[in-house]
Amino acid sequence: MTYIKSIGAYAIMLTSVFRRPQKRQIFREAVFKEIDDLGIKSIGIVAFISFFIGGVVAIQTALNLEDPMIPKDLIGFATKRSMILEFSSTFVMVILAGKVGSYITSSIGAMRVSEQIDALEVMGINSLNYLVLPKIIATVLFYPFIVLLAMTLGIFGGWVAGVVTGLFEQQDYVSGIRIDFDPSLIQYSLIKSVVFAFLIATIPSYFGYYVKGGSLEVGRASTNAVVWTIVMIIISNYFLTQMLLS
Amino acid sequence: MIEIKGLHKGFDGTPILKGIDAVFEPTITSLIIGQSGSGKTVFLKTMLGLHQPDSGIISFNGKSTADMSINEKRQLKQDIGMVFQGSALFDSLTVEENVMFPLKMFTKQSKEEMLERVNFVLNRVNLVNSNKKFPAELSGGMQKRVAIARAIVTKPKYLFCDEPNSGLDPRTAIVIDNLIQEITDEYKITTVINTHDMNSVMEIGEKIIFLKDGYKEWEGNSNDIFKTDNEAVVNFVYSSNLFKKVRKLYQDE
Ligand SMILES: Nc1ncnc2c1ncn2[C@@H]1O[C@H](COP(=O)(O)OP(=O)(O)OP(=O)(O)O)[C@@H](O)[C@H]1O
Ligand SMILES: [Mg+2]
Numbered sequence: 001m002t003y004i005k006s007i008g009a010y011a012i013m014l015t016s017v018f019r020r021p022q023k024r025q026i027f028r029e030a031v032f033k034e035i036d037d038l039g040i041k042s043i044g045i046v047a048f049i050s051f052f053i054g055g056v057v058a059i060q061t062a063l064n065l066e067d068p069m070i071p072k073d074l075i076g077f078a079t080k081r082s083m084i085l086e087f088s089s090t091f092v093m094v095i096l097a098g099k100v101g102s103y104i105t106s107s108i109g110a111m112r113v114s115e116q117i118d119a120l121e122v123m124g125i126n127s128l129n130y131l132v133l134p135k136i137i138a139t140v141l142f143y144p145f146i147v148l149l150a151m152t153l154g155i156f157g158g159w160v161a162g163v164v165t166g167l168f169e170q171q172d173y174v175s176g177i178r179i180d181f182d183p184s185l186i187q188y189s190l191i192k193s194v195v196f197a198f199l200i201a202t203i204p205s206y207f208g209y210y211v212k213g214g215s216l217e218v219g220r221a222s223t224n225a226v227v228w229t230i231v232m233i234i235i236s237n238y239f240l241t242q243m244l245l246s
Numbered sequence: 247m248i249e250i251k252g253l254h255k256g257f258d259g260t261p262i263l264k265g266i267d268a269v270f271e272p273t274i275t276s277l278i279i280g281q282s283g284s285g286k287t288v289f290l291k292t293m294l295g296l297h298q299p300d301s302g303i304i305s306f307n308g309k310s311t312a313d314m315s316i317n318e319k320r321q322l323k324q325d326i327g328m329v330f331q332g333s334a335l336f337d338s339l340t341v342e343e344n345v346m347f348p349l350k351m352f353t354k355q356s357k358e359e360m361l362e363r364v365n366f367v368l369n370r371v372n373l374v375n376s377n378k379k380f381p382a383e384l385s386g387g388m389q390k391r392v393a394i395a396r397a398i399v400t401k402p403k404y405l406f407c408d409e410p411n412s413g414l415d416p417r418t419a420i421v422i423d424n425l426i427q428e429i430t431d432e433y434k435i436t437t438v439i440n441t442h443d444m445n446s447v448m449e450i451g452e453k454i455i456f457l458k459d460g461y462k463e464w465e466g467n468s469n470d471i472f473k474t475d476n477e478a479v480v481n482f483v484y485s486s487n488l489f490k491k492v493r494k495l496y497q498d499e
Contacts, residue, residue: 118330119328
């Protein structure tokens with residue numbers, strides 16, 4: 001029952017969010033600030049993780065290929081496929097849900113408990129539109145680039161792993177990457193990333209905006225927000241995969 | 247002028263305001279006093295439209311908020327300034343940006359015009375040389391001044407202050423109180439202040455409304471309040487030992 005109520009409240013929130021911004025100049029500034037806070041500041045961690053996971057996937061595949069009948073270029077192929085299909089979108093977005101989600105909930109929640117949201121409302125500002133819409137625009141525009149970056153660095157990480165460990169030949173790896181190149185898979189990943197970006201911007205905003213109490217409740221809301229954002233990413237990943245790939 | 251008639255407001259079935267009537271007039275600093283939990287903040291926020299009233303009439307300048315169109319409500323909000331209990335400054339903006347915010351949002355002034363107005367109000371609340379500081383770098387009293395400056399920057403007709411001097415030392419509290427009263431008088435604002443500070447009552451209590459358990463228990467001014475024999479008011483006013491002693495001396499004379 002409470003879940004249904006929450007989903008309803010979330011939907012109602014979205015109707016207030018999607019209104020025309022009151023002042024275009026301020027809105028534009030807010031979008032750039034959010035791109036910086038929610039996007040650019042996350043590039044480091046995404047790059048780091050993608051590079052090493054790419055390496056690990058390549059090494060794991062190489063170690064498990066003992067049968068000499070299996071062509072060696074499978075390593076590059078497998079790394080590419082897993083990076084493009086699941087790692088770069090789902091996995092990276094789950095990481096961002098943790099990092100960015102908790103930031104969004106705690107910053108909006110702090111504004112709620114210190115009456116800054118009331119201050120906006122008293123001035124006649126639609127606080128949901130002012131606070132949440134720039135976050136949606138920023139993540140939906142920027143996260144596809146983060147996903148492309150994760151794909152590239154993951155595949156590159158696999159190549160570097162080959163050079164460092166000597167477990168496989170670089171030519172095999174590169175030709176593996178070239179096998180069966182299918183741009184629609186990249187497209188599939190990018191579409192997923194847009195949906196996940198929307199979830200990462202809105203679910204934590206919901207938890208922060210409607211928090212009641214003090215800083216303790218804000219902390220608790222952040223944890224809940226991250227859990228629910230991840231759950232929703234995983235569930236929608238399942239349905240998107242069914243819809244887009246079958 | 248603000249008129250309130252039969253205002254009721256509750257949360258989840260618990261009534262908080264149980265039928266309040268009040269009138270607030272321009273150039274007068276009206277005080278709402280009462281114990282913690284008596285509903286002062288709820289009363290103020292309901293007048294401001296932050297809470298939806300359950301029943302009753304709230305009218306600004308003769309027009310009920312229930313009859314206002316969305317545009318009229320928006321217009322009204324630009325005539326309202328509010329100083330919140332905890333200042334509610336935007337943490338991510340500097341002092342200057344905080345005060346400029348309502349201007350940026352609602353006027354078409356040039357950057358220079360806005361800056362001039364910002365510096366004027368900051369000067370008016372005696373806060374100079376702090377333009378580039380962030381709220382976290384200011385003392386509580388300075389934050390209150392910034393909040394007042396932000397509230398009056400758009401030249402509001404109505405000013406609401408929720409405990410503007412809570413958490414301040416008695417001297418700074420009086421300075422802030424006097425500042426609000428001067429501004430009220432100077433710009434002919436209709437000002438409503440929530441407080442439970444007896445010093446404020448004595449300093450600036452031109453009109454006082456005493457709330458108890460969601461009712462308006464008493465109304466008067468700072469002279470009346472020391473003479474009344476309304477038991478609840480007496481208990482509130484003379485809750486501190488200092489005031490009890492003063493009263494005793496007064497009665498012994
Ligand atoms: N949003 C809300 N939801 C539910 N109950 C609330 C809400 N806001 C206030 N209350 C309740 O209303 C009552 C009055 O609270 P209010 O904040 O108006 O008191 P106050 O007179 O301002 O006290 P103080 O002097 O401590 O600020 C309290 O019992 C409080 O629990
Ligand atoms: Mg209060």
